[in-house]
Amino acid sequence: MRGVVALALVAACASDPGPVTPPRGRFPAVPTPVANPTTAAKVELGRLLFHDPLLSRDRRVACATCHGQIWGLSDGLARSVGVDGIGPAGTGRHGPNVTRRNASTLWNAAYRATLFWDGRADSLEAQALAPLRDPAEMGRDPDEVARDLAAIPAYVSLFRAAFANEAAPVTSANMVRAIAAFERTLVSDYAPYDRYVDGDTGALDARATRGLRLFEALRCGQCHTAPMFESERYETSFVEAVSGVTDEGRYEVTGDPADRGRYRVPTLRNAGETFPYFHNGAVRELGDAVALEAAPRPGGRALTPAERDDVVAFLRAGLTDMHAQPERPDVVPSGLMVPADGYRIPR
Numbered sequence: 557m558r559g560v561v562a563l564a565l566v567a568a569c570a571s572d573p574g575p576v577t578p579p580r581g582r583f584p585a586v587p588t589p590v591a592n593p594t595t596a597a598k599v600e601l602g603r604l605l606f607h608d609p610l611l612s613r614d615r616r617v618a619c620a621t622c623h624g625q626i627w628g629l630s631d632g633l634a635r636s637v638g639v640d641g642i643g644p645a646g647t648g649r650h651g652p653n654v655t656r657r658n659a660s661t662l663w664n665a666a667y668r669a670t671l672f673w674d675g676r677a678d679s680l681e682a683q684a685l686a687p688l689r690d691p692a693e694m695g696r697d698p699d700e701v702a703r704d705l706a707a708i709p710a711y712v713s714l715f716r717a718a719f720a721n722e723a724a725p726v727t728s729a730n731m732v733r734a735i736a737a738f739e740r741t742l743v744s745d746y747a748p749y750d751r752y753v754d755g756d757t758g759a760l761d762a763r764a765t766r767g768l769r770l771f772e773a774l775r776c777g778q779c780h781t782a783p784m785f786e787s788e789r790y791e792t793s794f795v796e797a798v799s800g801v802t803d804e805g806r807y808e809v810t811g812d813p814a815d816r817g818r819y820r821v822p823t824l825r826n827a828g829e830t831f832p833y834f835h836n837g838a839v840r841e842l843g844d845a846v847a848l849e850a851a852p853r854p855g856g857r858a859l860t861p862a863e864r865d866d867v868v869a870f871l872r873a874g875l876t877d878m879h880a881q882p883e884r885p886d887v888v889p890s891g892l893m894v895p896a897d898g899y900r901i902p903r
């Protein structure tokens with residue numbers, strides 16, 4: 557019987573190559589802390605918490621407000637708008653509480669040893685407490701949120717399923733563990749560039765291929781290093797400061813004057829989705845961001861408009877992969893409204 561099945565499989569393989577399984581060899585496995593192994597139950601709880609505005613003081617802001625699906629897991633704003641904001645998530649949202657920086661994309665945040673533009677957090681678990689406590693973002697005491705969650709039966713069973721061997725699992729520590737487990741699923745690792753590198757030369761068209769060659773010739777990869785197209789480096793920013801905003805970059809973490817005005821090298825994966833650009837969101841168009849970066853960087857030079865467009869074609873067509881886009885829940889256990897997804901202004 558077994559032999560027949562095996563033969564049938566061999567025959568099937570010979571005629572039909574079947575679905576292509578993306579080789580994920582060049583990307584390392586997602587680093588996961590021993591104290592917080594990723595499980596399906598935790599990821600599901602994390603996904604609901606991530607979209608639940610119960611976590612904010614005004615009960616209207618969720619993590620997803622500033623890290624939304626249609627905005628490249630960012631928010632389309634130069635600088636984010638937190639509690640008491642007006643309008644749905646995305647461009648057009650405004651309000652009294654504007655953060656001082658552009659919302660980082662969460663694509664591949666799972667791989668980062670340091671988080672934030674200045675690298676001040678060193679794990680997703682630790683990071684998640686920051687927006688909760690930040691009065692301009694969510695403005696709530698995490699333990700107070702945990703007490704609210706413990707009063708919602710659906711959350712209690714979700715926490716029990718995710719942290720099965722704990723007597724009292726509904727804690728702020730487990731809340732951020734679940735959110736971090738969810739964030740570890742937000743991996744973008746199989747874009748047309750990866751297929752190209754795997755030998756499928758048709759994966760990039762002529763323009764995108766020229767853009768890739770230029771990207772290499774200009775040595776963008778010194779900092780935006782493949783395969784992640786980012787690095788744990790803090791480098792000079794060439795973008796103009798926003799008036800009235802004090803931001804000293806990495807210096808705020810290290811106190812080293814050499815780090816003044818330096819920021820972590822962001823990923824260029826899904827950069828076509830994560831506009832506006834740079835730590836303060838001062839540049840709206842990807843082409844302008846590329847032009848700004850090309851000239852002053854070591855190995856770089858001023859680009860002609862055609863060259864700039866080629867690099868943009870490579871970034872857009874070559875580095876976009878959103879296969880792991882998370883599903884936005886229609887309802888969350890608190891019964892509060894999942895923040896509206898906003899809209900894309902026709903561009």
Ligand code: HEC
Pocket residue numbers: 606611617618619620621622623636637638639655657658659660661662665668670671672673674680683684687688692693694735
């Ligand atoms: C009001 C908007 C806002 C909300 C709400 C918000 N964030 Fe953020 N997030 C930001 C901004 C802005 C940054 C960059 C801040 C900085 O670098 O100082 C950021 C950065 C991050 C980063 C760092 C990513 C990286 O690669 O460096 C992670 C992770 C993150 N947020 C997760 C979350 C989670 C989880 C929640 C919910 C608990 C959340 N955020 C809620 C705006 C927001």
Ligand code: HEC
Pocket residue numbers: 771774775776777778779780790791792793794795819820821822823824827830832833834835836842845846849850851853854856867
């Ligand atoms: C010496 C390191 C370095 C080199 C080389 C470099 N970059 Fe950057 N890049 C950075 C840093 C740091 C930032 C963030 C600066 C900021 O936010 O102010 C950045 C930001 C960007 C952004 C904005 C991304 C976002 O999400 O905000 C783009 C696009 C970009 N670089 C493209 C390029 C291109 C194209 C090249 C080659 C022409 C290049 N970079 C070369 C360090 C570098």
